[in-house]
Amino acid sequence: MATTEQLYQHYLKHSTICTDTRTITEGCLFFALKGDNFDANTFTEKALDQGAAFAIIDNAKYAINNQCILVADVLTALQDLAKHHRKQLNIPVIGLTGSNGKTTTKELIRAVLAEKFQVFATKGNLNNHIGVPLSILSLQDDVEIAVIEMGANHQKEIEFLCEIAQPTHGLITNVGMAHLDGFGGFEGVKKGKAELFAYLKAHHGFAFINRNNPYLLEMSEVAGLNKVVYYGSEKENSISGKLQHSDPLIEFEWATHHAHYQAKANLTGTYNFENILAAICIGHFFELSPEQINTGLANYFPNNNRSQLSKTEKNTVICDFYNANPSSMSAALNNLKSLSSAHKTAILGDMFELGAESPEQHELIAKLASQSNIETLIFIGKDFYAYKEKYTGHFFNTPAEAAVYLQENPVVANLVLLKGSRGMALEQLLYLL
Structure with missing residues (x-):
């Protein structure tokens, strides 16, 4: 059985990860994951024929040559490889979760930070126990900051994803009536999302918190967070803002403790204003200028059927x-x-x-x-x-x-x-x- 360190040596030479033979690229590592209705071990030979450098499998029956690397469980091997890779990286990683607005907020943050940094942000909805490891393994040497979206539909899932992504900073957009079946009701949603705060507390990370949201304030207090950056409507926040117009696109004012700025966003929905403020707050924290922040916001155009x-x-x-x-x-x-x-x-x-x-x-x-x-x-x-x-x-x-x-x-x-x-x-x- 191959160890994580042995897999990592292969990864350093072949850093593209594929889990689907329809997307095989030359020289990639093919991870033969199992699904409810398929076992990708059966596609090992096909993946290698299409150009994969190695196939990581967990069924010795399909080890057809020395390009097949046998592990106890392919999914666990993928997750452990991502954890190991993350430990080698010395960059800020912003963990992002919430009941609503995760992807829009992630894209707004990416657009803002990209005005100053080489940014990686979760692609599409790769935010679960497979998507987060794939996202982490996509982080190459040129990335200066990463935004990793984490989705969940039951408790302990965010905790698990944090162990993989190891965020240094974090944001919960909100808590709402989502995935109630898996979480066991609204209180379960709060408890599950707060696992991000618990991780940040344990690892001395920063949390960005919407001070207008009483649930988030309560959750942060329960977690005992002491590195907190606030945003919201009131002036005492690091970033404050006021919605001026949203018919149909959003226009607003935002402020630091020292100055006020006017801005627009290519988004509809008053509910998106708090997502915009979160992106501004994070941009300000990472020392972007107001001009860079406003340019980043203006350059974001939603194309993902969200608002x-x-x-x-x-x-x-x-x-x-x-x-x-x-x-x-x-x-x-x-x-x-x-x-x-x-x-x-x-x-x-x-x-x-x-x-x-x-x-x-x-x-x-x-x-x-x-x-x-x-x-x-x-x-x-x-x-x-x-x-x-x-x-x-x-x-x-x-x-x-x-x-x-x-x-x-x-x-x-x-x-x-x-x-x-x-x-x-x-x-x-x-x-x-």
């Missing part, structure tokens, strides 16, 4: 269908209500992973939407469909059924919110809008 404003031939669409939970859904609806438009449509898909609280949470969203000034409401999914007789709007079990309705009743000259959990695949409706 993304798209103008189609027929409508203006807020594309926010990458994910959804009750907290983010409420924020998106309240934002739509506040925007000025003669006609508004909300197309809402089911929210997943809510466990026993799912019926109550879907009803709360249906009620909130029905009581709004939104002209047209379309609900999609079996959980929303259960309230078809109770609340106003058009209810459908599937996106396909909703598509038929939209073809027969075209939405034109509307401001449209399109939001639902990833599994609802609401992007399939975009061509009709």
Whole structure:
């Protein structure tokens, strides 16, 4: 069995990691991970034929030549290799988690810091027990600072990811009604996210905290953090800010203890202002100038279906269908209500992973939407469909059924919110809008 140190010597010569034979590159290390419906050990020969330098496997049956490196468990070997690599790096690593806004905040931080540093930030949604090790193993010698997103749907997961990423700095965007099934309710969400604070406390790291969020303040106090940098609306914070306009894009003022600055962002949604302030706070902490910070913010254009404003031939669409939970859904609806438009449509898909609280949470969203000034409401999914007789709007079990309705009743000259959990695949409706 190969040791982590032996694997690391191979990694130093072949630093590209592949876990999928569809993305093999010449000279990479192929890690034969297992999934629910596949065993990548069976693709060992194919990976080597396509140019992989070595294949890391955990089934000796597939060790066809000396390019096959046998380990006890491929996933554990990948995680241990990432931990070992991280220990060799002497750079700031910003660990980022939260119920909502993680990816948007990560991209804002990356855009700001890139005005001064060579920055690595988690690609896409590689934020779990496989994605975080892959992200760490992507850190090369030229990287000066890293932003590592960490997702979780149960307790102890953030703790585990911190052991791999070993953050020196950290940020929890917020805590909300997300993954309630896995966390065991809202208190479980708080406890799970606070594992980042616990790691920072134990390793003398800095935490960036939104002072306007009472949950984060409580969690930081429980963790006993003593290296804290605050941002929020009040002047005593390291960075303070005031939202001035968000219809539809955000304009705002921000300030240090010494000066005020005006800025804009290419984002919609009042709820994104706290994410912007977090990026400003981190930029200021790492000694970027106000001009560099504002330039970084202005250069960020969302393209990941999170708070993304798209103008189609027929409508203006807020594309926010990458994910959804009750907290983010409420924020998106309240934002739509506040925007000025003669006609508004909300197309809402089911929210997943809510466990026993799912019926109550879907009803709360249906009620909130029905009581709004939104002209047209379309609900999609079996959980929303259960309230078809109770609340106003058009209810459908599937996106396909909703598509038929939209073809027969075209939405034109509307401001449209399109939001639902990833599994609802609401992007399939975009061509009709």
